[in-house]
Amino acid sequence: MSNLFDLAVTVNRVRYERAVEPHILLSDFLRHDIGLTGTHVGCEHGVCGACTVLFDGQPVRSCLLFAVQTHGHEVTTVEGLGTIDNLHPIQEAFHEAHGLQCGFCTPGILTTLVPFLEQNPNPSEAEIRAAISGNLCRCTGYQHIVDAVKLAAEKMRA
Amino acid sequence: MKPAPFKYYAPTTVEEALTHLAEHGYDAKVLAGGQSLIPMMNFRLVQPSVLVDLNNISELSFINPDENGGLRVGAMARHHQVEVDPLVAIQAPLLHETMPKIATAQIRSRGTFGGSLSHADPSAELVSVNVALDGRFRLRSQNGERWVPAHEFFIGLFTTVLQPDELLVEVALPAMPVRSGWSLMEVARRPHDFALVGVAAVVTLDENRLCQQARMVFLSAGDVPMVAHRAAELLKGQAPTRESIRAAAEIAASEDIDPGGDIHATAEFRCHLANVLARRSLEQAFERAAGNE
Numbered sequence: 001m002s003n004l005f006d007l008a009v010t011v012n013r014v015r016y017e018r019a020v021e022p023h024i025l026l027s028d029f030l031r032h033d034i035g036l037t038g039t040h041v042g043c044e045h046g047v048c049g050a051c052t053v054l055f056d057g058q059p060v061r062s063c064l065l066f067a068v069q070t071h072g073h074e075v076t077t078v079e080g081l082g083t084i085d086n087l088h089p090i091q092e093a094f095h096e097a098h099g100l101q102c103g104f105c106t107p108g109i110l111t112t113l114v115p116f117l118e119q120n121p122n123p124s125e126a127e128i129r130a131a132i133s134g135n136l137c138r139c140t141g142y143q144h145i146v147d148a149v150k151l152a153a154e155k156m157r158a
Numbered sequence: 159m160k161p162a163p164f165k166y167y168a169p170t171t172v173e174e175a176l177t178h179l180a181e182h183g184y185d186a187k188v189l190a191g192g193q194s195l196i197p198m199m200n201f202r203l204v205q206p207s208v209l210v211d212l213n214n215i216s217e218l219s220f221i222n223p224d225e226n227g228g229l230r231v232g233a234m235a236r237h238h239q240v241e242v243d244p245l246v247a248i249q250a251p252l253l254h255e256t257m258p259k260i261a262t263a264q265i266r267s268r269g270t271f272g273g274s275l276s277h278a279d280p281s282a283e284l285v286s287v288n289v290a291l292d293g294r295f296r297l298r299s300q301n302g303e304r305w306v307p308a309h310e311f312f313i314g315l316f317t318t319v320l321q322p323d324e325l326l327v328e329v330a331l332p333a334m335p336v337r338s339g340w341s342l343m344e345v346a347r348r349p350h351d352f353a354l355v356g357v358a359a360v361v362t363l364d365e366n367r368l369c370q371q372a373r374m375v376f377l378s379a380g381d382v383p384m385v386a387h388r389a390a391e392l393l394k395g396q397a398p399t400r401e402s403i404r405a406a407a408e409i410a411a412s413e414d415i416d417p418g419g420d421i422h423a424t425a426e427f428r429c430h431l432a433n434v435l436a437r438r439s440l441e442q443a444f445e446r447a448a449g450n451e
Contacts, residue, residue, distance in 0.1 A: 023160070023164055023199075025160070060267045061265070064268065065196070066192075069192075069211065112264065134261075134263060
């Protein structure tokens with residue numbers, strides 16, 4: 001059954017045109033079709049948050065979206081936040097405050113935090129913990145992540 | 159895991175969507191926000207051969223006031239959209255308070271009002287809240303439309319009166335009468351988890367400050383949203399005192415609900431929580447009603 005869909009989507013400000021099958025998840029499209037492996041795939045049923053990307057600026061789970069649904073929309077992955085030489089302030093803060101250990105959950109946490117910190121420049125610890133409650137981390141115990149978010153908020157306010 | 163292949167339609171109008179549903183019947187599934195359907199497809203618990211995606215139907219994304227002071231919410235209004243809508247905050251404070259408790263920010267970006275109701279998970283906040291608010295649902299098919307009250311819409315576990323060719327397109331929420339108060343309380347292990355038990359309460363006082371109506375609807379307490387009928391009867395015409403509230407909460411938790419036990423909580427523990435939550439939510443709702451003349 002030839003069932004291909006002509007998809008045109010902007011990812012990290014670059015336009016991609018690909019023919020995809022409708023049942024391909026956005027997470028797999030990003031990783032396998034266009035080679036952006038920064039988006040990690042954990043549970044594939046919307047629990048772990050590792051695959052979080054920004055869809056038209058809002059955080060979404062890329063395993064709970066079909067790639068075809070992004071036709072005509074904008075997606076931002078962790079690769080779109082900053083570069084090695086020019087890190088996003090949230091990435092800098094995670095580096096400095098040791099906000100990660102194995103790093104598997106980190107891309108999803110960073111993308112979740114971008115709109116959160118833009119809308120909440122001075123969040124309380126409770127607000128920070130609620131904001132990342134949809135992102136599971138099995139290494140850190142979250143304390144250093146919370147510290148990193150506080151530092152990131154400071155950097156973004158400056 | 160990966161979903162099985164399907165034929166994909168992305169209509170841009172309701173008519174077009176209804177045509178696809180009429181043609182494909184039980185083989186088709188409607189894709190709204192996809193935050194429950196896609197996990198089930200990823201696990202291959204569901205393998206629809208046709209998917210009708212509503213996300214390009216912009217006419218279903220509205221939140222509007224109606225002429226009687228109530229609210230109309232389109233089936234494709236996203237949870238986040240409802241959460242931040244200023245009209246909802248003023249006209250439907252119970253709904254406004256409910257939204258941040260639903261799942262996580264990532265789910266609320268995509269999840270939809272109509273999708274949550276059509277999925278009919280008895281643990282979902284919106285299901286019980288719409289019954290508590292006496293919502294009415296507009297269902298459309300190629301053969302016409304019908305309005306169904308929320309309390310008649312949910313008929314079993316994940317089961318509604320929706321026929322395979324029908325679509326929930328809109329919800330009408332009436333204005334709350336004067337001297338009304340509301341509350342939503344739940345117990346969950348983490349903020350965004352499905353609640354072990356929760357309750358939505360809406361109460362109205364009469365001119366003598368006696369209880370005119372008290373509607374409590376429990377979530378995660380049975381196969382459908384559980385309306386506390388006996389507790390409501392007990393409170394009707396009574397002054398909302400500590401004693402009458404306590405008695406109503408007891409009846410609600412022992413006679414009006416039918417929770418099951420699972421790895422998260424025993425049925426007995428759920429009944430205990432329901433009793434405590436019923437009491438606290440009634441206290442809060444009556445207090446708000448008294449201040450809401």
